[in-house]
Amino acid sequence: MEDPAYVSIAGQYARKIRSGDLPPGVQLPSYAEIAKENGVSDIVVRKAIELLQTQGLVRTVQRRGVFVTDRPNLVRVSPERQLESAETTFSNESDHEIQVERESTQVRATDSLAEIFGVAPGDEITHVVTRATEDGRPISISDTHLAPGITDISSATTLEETLADRIPSPTHAAWLGTAPGELTKTVHQRFFAADGRAIMVSDVSYPWNRYDAWAFRMPIG
Structure with a gap:
């Protein structure tokens, strides 16, 4: 897009x-x-x-x-950035070399994902792993699951995000190179269609000190 x-x-x-x-x-x-x-x-x-x-x-x-400004900060903006691809987002943040890799597979829905998407446990859903590097240094990794029949978020009307400092999953820790027990910035996202149906869930991890601040923008009223 x-x-x-x-x-x-x-x-x-x-x-x-x-x-x-x-x-x-x-x-x-x-x-x-x-x-x-x-x-x-x-x-x-x-x-x-x-x-x-x-x-x-x-x-x-x-x-x-x-x-x-006197001291430009690196700020992650949401949901404005959902209009951008990962390549665009990170390229806008840096003049260094950015590389983004994606790996997409079909997996069976776990009980929790089945409940989120309103499908039966074991139904096939799409799983996408996105990894980003800056000058070869890992700066982000995400696990994204899409509901059956969904290929992108073009039909989403609402984004829900939860931000937290957490110990990352083993796969995220391995990619980011975090030490055992070290925290990362994590974002849990849920995208919803106009009828309230969840169509995509994503868990993103960044190095704890990547961003100086986080900004959220959303329509109200």
């Missing part, structure tokens, strides 16, 4: 900021200049700037403009 224009624009500036091409204190081009350069409306640019602000990369000074 192609990234929305504002996500793509925010990613361009995020990479420049984190690589040092746009150092702290530097002013970004005006909304009109960014809009003209990318062939988009001011509304799209505004959303891109808001995303950069949420990630802690820029600050807005009234009547002056948008500036790179």
